[in-house]
Structure formats: structure tokens, C-alpha cells
Amino acid sequence: MPRHQPATPAKQHIRPMPVGWWLKRTSYFLFMMRELTCVFVGGYALFLLMLVARIGEPDAFAALLEHPGSLVFHVLALPFVLYHTITWFNVTPKALVIYRGEEKVNPVIIAGANYVGWIVVSVALIWIAWIAIGSA
Amino acid sequence: MAASNTTTSNAVVTMDVFRYEPDASELPRMQRYTVPFREDWVVLDALNHIKDEIDGTLSFRWSCRMGVCGSCGMMVNGEPRLTCNSFLRDYYPNPIRVEPLSYFPVIRDLIINLDHFLDKLEEVKAWLIPAEDRELSEGEYRQSPAQLAQYKQFSMCINCMLCYAACPAYGHHSEFIGPAALALAQRYNMDSRDGASDERADVIFSEEGIWDCTFVGECARVCPKNVDPASAIQQAKVEATKDFFKSVLVPWGKRQQPAESR
Ligand code: SF4
Numbered sequence: 001m002p003r004h005q006p007a008t009p010a011k012q013h014i015r016p017m018p019v020g021w022w023l024k025r026t027s028y029f030l031f032m033m034r035e036l037t038c039v040f041v042g043g044y045a046l047f048l049l050m051l052v053a054r055i056g057e058p059d060a061f062a063a064l065l066e067h068p069g070s071l072v073f074h075v076l077a078l079p080f081v082l083y084h085t086i087t088w089f090n091v092t093p094k095a096l097v098i099y100r101g102e103e104k105v106n107p108v109i110i111a112g113a114n115y116v117g118w119i120v121v122s123v124a125l126i127w128i129a130w131i132a133i134g135s136a
Numbered sequence: 137m138a139a140s141n142t143t144t145s146n147a148v149v150t151m152d153v154f155r156y157e158p159d160a161s162e163l164p165r166m167q168r169y170t171v172p173f174r175e176d177w178v179v180l181d182a183l184n185h186i187k188d189e190i191d192g193t194l195s196f197r198w199s200c201r202m203g204v205c206g207s208c209g210m211m212v213n214g215e216p217r218l219t220c221n222s223f224l225r226d227y228y229p230n231p232i233r234v235e236p237l238s239y240f241p242v243i244r245d246l247i248i249n250l251d252h253f254l255d256k257l258e259e260v261k262a263w264l265i266p267a268e269d270r271e272l273s274e275g276e277y278r279q280s281p282a283q284l285a286q287y288k289q290f291s292m293c294i295n296c297m298l299c300y301a302a303c304p305a306y307g308h309h310s311e312f313i314g315p316a317a318l319a320l321a322q323r324y325n326m327d328s329r330d331g332a333s334d335e336r337a338d339v340i341f342s343e344e345g346i347w348d349c350t351f352v353g354e355c356a357r358v359c360p361k362n363v364d365p366a367s368a369i370q371q372a373k374v375e376a377t378k379d380f381f382k383s384v385l386v387p388w389g390k391r392q393q394p395a396e397s398r
């Protein structure tokens with residue numbers, strides 16, 4: 001129980017949260033956009049599951065990939081997923097703070113490690129795909 | 137240094153000030169004042185000019201005039217600002233809109249009700265609770281510079297509440313413990329001399345605690361003392377999650393508060 005005794009006055013004015021609050025400040029808007037990106041990340045996960053379900057049937061697998069709908073989805077989702085990735089990469093130093101003695105490890109290095117990992121994984125995937133295509 | 141050569145000029149600034157006088161009217165209104173423009177005046181100087189020379193009924197809080205006491209926070213053109221740290225020249229010649237800090241109830245004019253914030257500081261026990269009691273004769277609690285560095289940034293908070301006025305999560309849910317109180321809780325949890333993280337856990341890890349934070353990050357941007365409450369809260373979330381997995385994977389280990397209690 002708080003020891004502090006609130007001295008709430010008889011009258012006070014409460015300002016309601018405006019309905020379009022997230023349109024009133026650029027940073028709020030960018031935050032809402034980041035929240036929206038999760039729909040597309042979820043979409044990608046779903047798409048991947050659909051591919052996994054067709055893994056034994058090469059024709060159905062290819063048909064899903066070549067379907068115009070999946071092309072449209074990818075074009076639409078790509079900018080959102082990139083925005084998702086980049087914004088979250090850039091804020092990792094806030095959650096991950098490492099000290100070397102009295103000095104904080106430079107946040108740029110912590111955020112940068114994500115990008116390095118991203119590039120390494122992407123290159124590895126392209127390499128595997130390359131080999132797979134070559135041997136097919 | 138720009139010399140203050142404007143004392144003789146006739147330049148003026150238009151100030152639109154939020155007025156709420158509960159005895160006169162239920163509804164707030166905006167009132168326009170015209171004050172002299174001076175290079176070296178801050179918004180707080182202009183408010184004091186209004187109070188002294190134009191309209192003695194205008195009410196607002198301030199004390200130190202040097203960004204230390206944290207009592208002069210207001211919305212200046214929609215941004216949470218310390219008014220003693222906001223120069224007229226940065227807005228001139230545009231009009232300046234001054235309103236009480238967003239999301240807080242208003243008691244009168246530019247004065248908000250901060251009872252809730254004070255309660256939250258108490259709830260999170262934002263003070264040092266020593267790990268071991270010592271006799272005075274045993275000397276001081278020692279701490280290395282590296283241990284000090286862990287929490288020093290969070291200890292710079294001046295309780296100005298600008299971070300609350302920037303936080304839509306707090307705007308939607310006033311029970312949210314909020315940026316400054318959570319950063320201060322972290323400040324003591326991370327202090328090597330403190331031993332009360334378990335006592336703070338219930339409140340910090342509750343829904344009204346860190347899990348109400350959606351990481352908008354505005355608290356960090358508006359903080360005049362570089363406290364970075366957003367970082368404090370995300371670090372606490374990481375700790376809570378680690379504790380949760382530890383308690384699942386090593387149930388016989390030290391029992392910790394689970395990360396979620398929804
Ligand atoms: S964290 Fe920063 S903005 Fe929030 S109350 Fe403390 S000093 Fe003010």
C-alpha cells in the first residue's frame with residue numbers, strides 16, 4: 001500500500017486519448033507501421049508452412065510458388081518485412097547492453113552484428129540453392 | 137555568444153496557453169498572450185512574464201530554472217519539454233502553444249495531477265534496500281566504478297514525467313507503471329549494493345509493469361537527462377524472459393518470478 005496520500009482535487013480535467021493519436025506524430029505513425037509489419041511476417045510464415053506441406057509433391061510446390069497470388073503477396077510483403085527487420089535490428093542495442101568494464105560496448109557494433117548475421121545467412125542460403133540447382 | 141541585443145527591439149511572441157479554471161468552467165480553453173521576444177528567454181520566462189505583467193491568474197509549476205528539479209515540464213507545440221530549457225528563439229517567429237503534460241489529469245491551467253506517478257515510485261520501491269544490513273562501524277558499502285556504470289544512466293532521472301507524456305501506452309492505460317518508475321526500479325535492481333529485486337519483481341513483471349510497454353521508444357527521445365527508460369524496460373524484459381526459461385529448464389534452481397502473470 002502506498003504511503004503517499006493522494007490529494008486528488010474535487011475537480012480535474014481528463015483529456016481523452018484522441019482516436020487518431022497515431023496519426024498525430026511521425027514517430028507514433030512509424031511505430032504503428034512497425035506493428036503492422038507483423039501481419040506480413042505472419043503471412044510469410046504461413047506461406048512457408050504451405051510450401052512445407054507440399055514438400056513431397058514437386059508440381060504442387062512449384063505451382064504455389066508460381067501462382068500470381070503468391071507473386072503479388074511477395075511484392076507487397078517485401079517492403080514491410082524489410083522495414084520490420086531493419087527497425088528491430090536497429091533497436092537491439094536497447095535490449096542488449098554489454099559492458100566492458102566501465103564502458104558500454106558501442107551500440108553500432110551490437111546492431112551491426114545483426115546485419116552481419118543477416119548477410120552470412122543470406123549468402124549461405126543462396127550458395128546452397130546454387131549447388132542444388134547445379135546438381136538438379 | 138549572441139549578445140542579447142533584443143531588449144530594445146519591439147519583437148513579440150504569441151503564446152497560446154491552455155487554461156483550465158475548474159471554478160469558472162468545466163471546460164478548458166486556450167488563451168492568447170503577447171509577450172516580448174528576447175534572445176535569452178525560455179518558455180518559462182515568457183510564462184513568468186505573463187503571470188507578473190499580464191495575468192496573475194495563470195498557474196504553473198517551476199522551481200530551479202536550470203533543468204534539475206523536473207517540475208516545469210509542459211507540452212510546447214505538442215512536444216513534452218522542460219520549459220526552462222526551451223528557448224523562445226527556437227520557435228520564433230511562430231506562435232508557441234503551451235499545454236499541460238499529455239495524458240495526465242489537469243488540476244488547473246498547466247498543472248497536472250501527479251499523485252499516480254508518486255504512487256508508482258512507491259510501488260516499485262524506488263530506493264536503495266541494502267542486501268545486508270551493516271553496523272555503522274563496519275564502514276561504507278563499497279562499489280567499483282564498473283558496478284556504478286551499470287546503473288548510473290538510470291540514476292540521472294529528475295522525475296519530470298516528460299517520458300509519460302510521450303508514451304501512448306500510458307495514454308491508453310494510466311495504470312501502466314510507466315517509463316521513469318520502471319527505469320528507476322531497474323536502477324536499484326542493477327545497483328550492486330541493493331538486494332531487493334525479489335521485492336520489486338511482483339510489480340515490475342506484472343501486466344501493468346514491463347509487459348504493458350510496446351516499445352514505442354518515445355520516452356528515450358524526449359528525456360532531458362538521457363535516461364533511456366526504453367532501454368531499461370527492454371533489458372528488464374530480457375531478464376524476465378531468461379528467468380522464465382531458467383525456471384522451466386532448471387526447476388530445482390533458484391525459483392524466480394515467472395515472466396508472465398496474465
Ligand atoms: S526518465 Fe527522463 S523524461 Fe522520464 S521522468 Fe526521468 S528524467 Fe524525466
Ligand code: FES
Nearest residue numbers: 200201206208220
Ligand atoms: S524549473 Fe526546474 S527543471 Fe525546469
